Amino acid sequence: MPYPIVHMMFFVLCISLPGLFSFAQTALSSGVYKRDWWNLLLLLSIGAFFSLLPDIPAVWNYFLFGNLDHGMAGPVPTHSLVFGIVAFCSAFILGLLAYRQRDRALALGMYAEAAFLSHLLLDDIAEGGLSYLYPFYDKPMSMFSYVNVKYSGIDFQGYNTAGIVSVFFIFCVLLMALMALNYLGFGFRYEPLRSKAETACNQIPLASQHATREIREIQVMNADIIEDEY
Numbered sequence: 001m002p003y004p005i006v007h008m009m010f011f012v013l014c015i016s017l018p019g020l021f022s023f024a025q026t027a028l029s030s031g032v033y034k035r036d037w038w039n040l041l042l043l044l045s046i047g048a049f050f051s052l053l054p055d056i057p058a059v060w061n062y063f064l065f066g067n068l069d070h071g072m073a074g075p076v077p078t079h080s081l082v083f084g085i086v087a088f089c090s091a092f093i094l095g096l097l098a099y100r101q102r103d104r105a106l107a108l109g110m111y112a113e114a115a116f117l118s119h120l121l122l123d124d125i126a127e128g129g130l131s132y133l134y135p136f137y138d139k140p141m142s143m144f145s146y147v148n149v150k151y152s153g154i155d156f157q158g159y160n161t162a163g164i165v166s167v168f169f170i171f172c173v174l175l176m177a178l179m180a181l182n183y184l185g186f187g188f189r190y191e192p193l194r195s196k197a198e199t200a201c202n203q204i205p206l207a208s209q210h211a212t213r214e215i216r217e218i219q220v221m222n223a224d225i226i227e228d229e230y
């Protein structure tokens with residue numbers, strides 16, 4: 001089990017990196033409103049919290065029994081499908097309260113699920129043996145412990161399969177986070193390649209670009225002043 005700060009940093013700095021990058025790009029180029037900063041803070045707080053959810057029993061075990069046992073909540077393993085559903089549903093309800101839009105709430109649920117799975121990913125790499133599929137299958141399973149070069153000469157097929165499954169697991173976590181971020185306004189768009197002639201036709205004159213940016217900055221300042229007054 002990596003420490004909580006490692007789980008949070010892994011999710012916020014690595015898995016959520018596209019969202020942070022796109023937000024910084026917009027903030028630096030055309031400015032954002034104060035409410036957008038709150039939106040970013042809300043998103044990162046929810047991501048950080050759900051990246052720690054599987055270890056949450058450590059909190060009450062510490063205060064009640066003086067230990068840091070964190071694998072079970074009563075009879076239910078916390079690093080399992082059951083808590084994955086809890087993460088999704090809790091974030092969905094929070095999303096409904098925060099955004100009052102079902103699609104955005106679903107995206108927030110998916111983002112929380114990606115945070116939850118990123119925790120399992122790190123735990124699997126660190127120690128292996130998680131009850132991923134509880135209640136359907138309660139034996140501990142590990143994907144990353146078989147991606148070890150010592151197995152390559154013994155069981156080529158198993159070694160190769162474990163590697164492919166591990167890559168697919170990481171791909172799913174990244175894809176879920178990216179899709180959720182895109183729905184929540186933190187996405188990227190591909191800009192198709194253009195010929196020189198098309199670029200020249202579509203290019204906005206430089207002076208006009210400056211004027212647009214100044215107008216946008218004034219809009220942001222006015223919006224912040226209005227928000228402060230209310």
Ligand SMILES: [Zn+2]
Pocket residue numbers: 001054055079119123
């Ligand atoms: Zn854990």
